[in-house]
Amino acid sequence: MASIDIAPGAGTGAHPPGPIQRVTLLASLGWFAAVAILLFWQDLTFQPLVRELALVWGAVGGVLVVLGLGGNRLGRVGRWTAQRAPWLLAIGIGAAIWTVLTAKTGILPQPFFPTPQAMLEVFIYDWPKILHSTSFSVWLLAKGFFFGAVAGFLIGVGMGWSRAVSYWATPLLRYVGPLPATAWLPLAFFIFPSSGSASVFLIAFSTAFPVAVLTWSGIASVNRDYYEIARTLGASPLFLILRVAVPAALPHVFVGLFMGLSTSFAVLVVAEMLGVEAGLGWYLQWAQGWAAYANMYAALFVMAAMCSGLITLLFRIRDRVLVWQKGVVRW
Known part of the structure; x- marks a missing residue:
């Protein structure tokens, strides 16, 4: 009886191995x-x-x-x-x-443009200080971004939902919001009891403005038919806000969060350079004072990685919350 050779994986639904890259x-x-x-x-x-x-x-x-x-x-x-x-x-x-x-x-x-060996030396021998500065910056940014995002979200929802809130808040948002947060540095360091709390305020201020504007825009652009349908089913005003207006405005809210994160990161570095005793901005200023250019480039590299990682994390959260928009905007 003749034998029949069967290729590996034939008839089993297995795909042949891919070619080399x-x-x-x-x-x-x-x-x-x-x-x-x-x-x-x-x-x-x-x-x-x-x-x-x-x-x-x-x-x-x-x-x-x-x-x-x-x-x-x-x-x-x-x-x-x-x-x-x-x-x-x-x-x-x-x-x-x-x-x-x-x-x-x-x-x-050299030393203005350090070699790759010098950069490796910085990460090997100075990693405790870099790690401490990075953790301090992350914690400071997290506090400021959280307070700013919450405040901006609440202001935006109030402005988009209530004409009275919009009447009083719009002029303030229009004239005060566009001011760069760094312009408030002298006043913030005078009012707040510590440089850390002043830095948190400045980061929160830079975050709140784009979040408030985009949330306001999202709430105001919700189709009015959604509200009418929900009201005919007996929905309360609180239900309309939490279950109709806010979910429909979430794409705008996340755009505001992305913009707020970018601006808050810039404010973080400036605030750490001027008044905080730790953080990546402080480390960059310290390295500049000692003409340690390799340390400066290492700090810039860590800053870029930190900012990119936080934006990636925010994109992952957005993809989980807005699963129907996943893949529309990539990072």
């Missing part, structure tokens, strides 16, 4: 090229942690080799890598160019 493999070559430049091109001056940095970059390249060979067989990780492979390649090339322009040729003079 050539761009990911190319990205690994970019990182390996950066390692070669780091090790075999002589530095103009002594640089610390050269071998350690080469080990880190080589590990990144090795991981990319594994991911590139695994391809789509790695599931979600493989899809994530395939989507971001061009950026991974660009970052590897950027690391190589950074090394050449600073440590190898001096086109970007």
Whole structure:
């Protein structure tokens, strides 16, 4: 009786393994090229942690080799890598160019433009101070953003729902709201008992204005037919606000929250530079005072990562609350 060879996975509904990811493999070559430049091109001056940095970059390249060979067989990780492979390649090339322009040729003079080795040295030896400053900034931003978001939301709901509230609040919002929060720095540090509480007020002030305006716009733009239908079913005014107006206005509210988060982060850095004894803004000011440019760039890198992470978290919350809008705006 003749035998029949059946290919693996045939008839079982299984998909054949995906091909290798050539761009990911190319990205690994970019990182390996950066390692070669780091090790075999002589530095103009002594640089610390050269071998350690080469080990880190080589590990990144090795991981990319594994991911590139695994391809789509790695599931979600493989899809994530395939989507971001061009950026991974660009970052590897950027690391190589950074090394050449600073440590190898001096086109970007030191110490104004630190080398990658100097940046690694900052994160290795000064991480306790950076971690403390980051945690302080996150906590200060969280308090100010929370109070500002709550106040702005309540003001926006009141203005959108009540003509009386809108009559009295609109002039204040129109003339006081657009003023930059940093303009209130001298008055805030004079009125409030501590620099921390003054910073919380300034962050809350910068957050409240966009949240109030967008919430007001969202409440005012709700279709009036929704209210009429709910009233015919016996809905109370509180029900109309909480179950009709606010849910319909949530897309506008989240836009206001995104805008408030961006402005509050800028105010946070300025407030920490001027009056707070900790935080990333304080760390940046301290590094500038000592001409520690590598520490300054490290603080800027942490600030960017912190801001991006908080915005990503806010997007995740929005996708959970507004599941019907998921994927309309990406971050």
